[in-house]
C-alpha cells in the first residue's frame with residue numbers, strides 16, 4: 001500500500017510536535033489534544049524518546065492545571081505571565097486584542113509548534129522560569145477563550161499584564177504597583 005506524501009509528512013509533523021511536547025514534560029492528554037495521536041502511539045513515542053535521551057523524565061500525571069489565580073499569585077508569576085503572554089501574542093498563538101471577539105483557535109499542529117516556540121522564548125528570556133509548559137498551555141487556552149483571563153495594558157505604563165477578567169478594573173504591572181506603594 002502506498003502512503004501519499006501528504007499523509008506521510010503530516011504524520012511526521014505529528015510525531016515531531018509530540019516529541020517537542022514530551023521534551024517540555026507535557027501530559028499525555030495535552031499531547032493527544034494538540035497532535036491527534038492516540039495514547040498508545042504517545043506511549044510508544046515516549047518509550048523510544050527515553051531510550052534515546054537515556055534519562056528519566058519526570059512525568060506529570062493526573063489533572064492539568066486549572067487555576068487561573070496561579071498566574072497572578074505572586075509578583076514574580078505576574079511578571080513571568082506577562083512575558084509568556086507577550087510571546088504567545090507575538091507568535092500569534094493567542095489573539096492580539098480583545099480575546100473572545102475572534103473565534104477561539106483550536107489546538108492543532110501549526111499552533112502547537114508556535115506554542116512551543118513561545119514557551120522556549122519565554123524560558124530563554126526568564127532565568128529559572130517558574131511557569132511549566134502545562135501552565136503555558138493553560139494560559140494560551142484561557143487567553144484565547146478570554147472568559148477568565150485577559151491580556152491588557154497596565155493602567156500606569158501601558159506594559160502588558162495578565163489579569164483575571166472580572167477582578168481588576170485598572171490592572172497594573174508589578175513595577176507600577178511597587179511605585180504606587182512607595183508614594
Ligand SMILES: [Zn+2]
Nearest residue numbers: 154157173176
Ligand atoms: Zn505598569
